[in-house]
Amino acid sequence: MKFIHILVLAAIPSLLLAQEEAASSANTSLFGMIQQGGWAMIPLGGCSLVMFFLIIYSYMETRRARFIPDAVLPQIKDALTTHDVETACATLNASSTVLGRCLAPALLKLRSDRPNLNKEQVETILIEKLEAEENGVSQWVNYLNVVAAVAPMIGLLGTVSGMISAFQTIGQGGMGRPELLAADIGEALITTATGLVIGIPAMIFYFILRNRLGHQMIQSTQTASELIGAVDDE
Secondary structure, X not given: OHHHHHHHHHHHHHHHHHHHHHHHHHOOOHHHHHHHHHHHHHHHHHHHHHHHHHHHHHHHHOOHHHOOOHHHHHHHHHHHHOOOHHHHHHHXXXXXXXXXXXXXXXXXXXXXXXXXXXXXXXXXXXXXXXXXXXXXXXXXXXXXHHHHHHHHHXXXXXXXHHXXXXXXXXXXXXXXXXXXXXXXXHHHHHHHHHHHHHHHHHHHHHHHHHHHHHHHHXXXXXXXXXXXXXXXXX
């Protein structure tokens, strides 16, 4: 019985040490991981902020309300049906939409003394304006693609930096003490993971927002064609 008591007493320090190690590993905070990631976490943090800004901004800019003024479309169509181009242009300009900024200048080129009301030139101007508007929004969406490409490369650069530090530690006699390599290996792994965590969502949202923009441009083009076609109706 005394032997068992001795074994229990001898095991208590080991149990306490194991509990402390588990608690310390469980209490690893996000800030601690960021510190362990080293210098690469600074540009990666900037990439993450830029990614969130671009996602929110591009989402807001690709809403249907930014492209087509659904509430005043019947009013515009009625005005064009009666050949009241001035009223239609004024309503389009007041809507502050992509359709308004593109179609209003084009409608001013309608001429009753030209064949087919000069619609060919109207459509040419409309297409030019729509392309300019699309480029203005797509540049922000394309920046997401840049973030998706740059963030993993910064993480890879941090990985290379961590591995170089690890080899330098080995060269200084740390081969027999693996605990000295923990910080360098941690830096390498954390930066790689952070770069991928930023790059993967950025790439996903890039395709989502690009398709969303393309859909809105198609809808705007179709709506503009319908309104131009309404000029011939009596």
